[in-house]
Amino acid sequence: MKTHFDTAALDPLTLVAARVHEAQGRARRAFALFQAARSPGTLVWIIPTHLPELPFLGALPSGVNERLHLFRPTTETDLLWTVEEALRAPGVGLVIAEPQRPLSLTAGRRLQLAAEAGQTRGLMLIHTDAGSNAAESRWLCDAIPGAGRDSTLQRWSLIKNKKGTIGSWVLNWNGTSSAFNLVSEARE
Numbered sequence: 001m002k003t004h005f006d007t008a009a010l011d012p013l014t015l016v017a018a019r020v021h022e023a024q025g026r027a028r029r030a031f032a033l034f035q036a037a038r039s040p041g042t043l044v045w046i047i048p049t050h051l052p053e054l055p056f057l058g059a060l061p062s063g064v065n066e067r068l069h070l071f072r073p074t075t076e077t078d079l080l081w082t083v084e085e086a087l088r089a090p091g092v093g094l095v096i097a098e099p100q101r102p103l104s105l106t107a108g109r110r111l112q113l114a115a116e117a118g119q120t121r122g123l124m125l126i127h128t129d130a131g132s133n134a135a136e137s138r139w140l141c142d143a144i145p146g147a148g149r150d151s152t153l154q155r156w157s158l159i160k161n162k163k164g165t166i167g168s169w170v171l172n173w174n175g176t177s178s179a180f181n182l183v184s185e186a187r188e
Contacts, residue, residue: 012158015035016137018118020111020121020123021138022138024131027141027156033064036060036096037062037064039093042089042091043094043096044094045068045069048076049073051098051100080103080107083114086120093120094121095120096124103124103130139156140159142154152173155168155170
């Protein structure tokens with residue numbers, strides 16, 4: 001008898017499979033890179049052409065550069081179409097997208113159905129308060145200012161979760177691999 005084991009129960013930073021999630025806050029791209037390093041298979045990152053910031057391919061976590069495909073749609077409609085098609089594509093482990101407008105409930109639901117069909121995780125990097133009610137989870141991601149000599153401390157808070165509890169975690173992630181250290185509140 002094969003038992004399904006939910007890794008998300010053991011690791012609160014694991015995104016539920018076959019669903020679309022959201023991340024907001026100044027460190028949302030770091031959260032996306034962290035998820036990319038942990039996701040098997042092909043990685044798709046969809047960034048509108050008018051955004052000048054792109055991931056620096058030479059500084060990505062180990063193993064990400066070789067699997068990453070960047071798409072640069074010109075309109076929001078093209079972005080959503082590209083996300084939907086990537087979520088349905090076989091072999092894609094994670095789709096990251098940066099919509100510039102809030103997602104409607106209809107658009108959010110279409111993306112959830114595409115993620116289910118492709119058994120793919122989606123991560124929408126949204127602006128604050130621009131989330132969709134259809135999202136499985138929403139994360140607030142920020143670097144911790146004044147963290148001393150260690151500038152890699154992050155606070156990632158799960159602020160919406162359809163299938164579990166919410167919480168906040170401080171972690172030390174060096175950005176080069178999928179390894180991280182949770183930091184206690186007392187920083188011991």
